Amino acid sequence: MVIYNLMEKIVSLCKRRGFIFQSSEIYGGLSNTWDYGPFGVELKNNVKSAWWKANVYGRDDILGMDAAILMHPKVWEASGHLKSFKDPFIKCPACLQFFRLDTIWDKIWNSDWFTSLRETMMGDKDSSYLLRWAKTEGKKLAPNLNLVKEPEVTISWIADLHHKFGGVEFDFKTYVGRIACSRDGIARTPCPNCGNPLPEESMAANLMFETLFGPVKETAQKVYLRPETAQGMFVNFLNILDSKHP
Ligand SMILES: [Zn+2]
Known part of the structure; x- marks a missing residue:
């Protein structure tokens, strides 16, 4: 790659x-x-x-400031971060890796197994190439891909699709989804790492980095590392306005 x-x-x-x-x-x-x-x-x-x-010295409309990396939890409650600063993730049940839902197809496209599969199927190739790939390279790169585990069954599902990659009519998601699909023939998303069909359900991963603030754990307050750089200027806006325009 x-x-x-x-x-x-x-x-x-x-x-x-x-x-x-x-x-x-x-x-x-x-x-x-x-x-x-x-x-x-x-x-x-x-x-x-x-x-x-x-950005600061070179402009008349910008003032410099530097905010502490820890802020009161109420800041993040008010900004909505505590409630919604989450990303949907999917965990592969086979290799246990996590993938962000919105980047999963990019990861598949750039994965070693898909790159190898794409190169194998470049040009007008029939399903015998797909079968050979499944039994050689595919076995090494994506052992849990359905095409690798049950090549004959999977190939029969994709027989009605184009046996080549590239070109305007190529539907990447359908094609790859079919490759990873199980016996029921429903297109599924394959794991970018091992090829295992991923579950439909995603989980929300909290992106806030939390830590405890206080000398003793029992009484310490839960605080968060600033997840958004800009927040410092919002909560200090009045302080700066007052100090520059008394
Ligand atoms: Zn996996």
Whole structure:
């Protein structure tokens, strides 16, 4: 996969040159958190200061401010974040990975198994290619895909669809859905990772990062890391207005 390989190259270059490292890498790493190395911190500070100069010093209608990362829970209650700052997720029952519902088809399109399947079926190919793929590459890349588990049954379901990818008439979701469909023939969404048909039901994942505020756990208040950068300027609007226009 071209994009994935490019990203891997960039990450390893950044690490070698001391720009950025995965946080806590020495203990196996903490996902989605990063530490800046000697060049990285300089680059980050330069970008930050160039942005500040252009957007704060360079304009008459903007004032600078910096809000604490923790805010009173009532702020998030009033803004609606506590109630609705959630994303629908789907969990694959086979490989137990979580996927955001709105990005799932992009993930399938960019997955190793679909890329391989697409390349195999490029041009005018009949179902024997599909069968061969299911028994070789498919087995390695998407072991839980229905096409891999029951190739003959699945191929009979998709026999009425085009046996090629690409072109204006190509309906990606229908085609891939049929590939992952079970014996009942209903198109399902395959897991981008292992190909297993995903459940219809999604779950809501709360995107708020909560922590406890106070010296003792029992009496501590539940607070949240600011999930929206802009909130600081809203809750401080009157303070800033009063301080600049007494
Ligand atoms: Zn899976």
